[in-house]
Amino acid sequence: MLLELNDNVIKSTGLSEQELRIDLAVRPYEDGKITVGQGGTMTGLGHVKFQHELGKRKIASHFDVEDLEADLETLEKLAIARGKQTNT
Numbered sequence: 001m002l003l004e005l006n007d008n009v010i011k012s013t014g015l016s017e018q019e020l021r022i023d024l025a026v027r028p029y030e031d032g033k034i035t036v037g038q039g040g041t042m043t044g045l046g047h048v049k050f051q052h053e054l055g056k057r058k059i060a061s062h063f064d065v066e067d068l069e070a071d072l073e074t075l076e077k078l079a080i081a082r083g084k085q086t087n088t
Helices: 007-013 017-030 036-043 047-056 065-087
Strands: none
Touching: 007 017, 017 036, 017 047, 036 047
């Protein structure tokens, strides 16, 4: 789906197109309806820069037990992979 906004609507907000994209992504993120990755895609910033934008706006990251477990699993895989590289 493509969302189009009339140039006059964008201009009436007083925001640049990029600022409006960010504003349109922040609310659903705050409400837990989209992830940081989805917000990064919506804004065209990528997830890291979108996280920076959230930080500038003092919006806390959503990080739950599932996220922690996924991060721990990734770190474990990286440690195993690194160990294999070191042993060869």
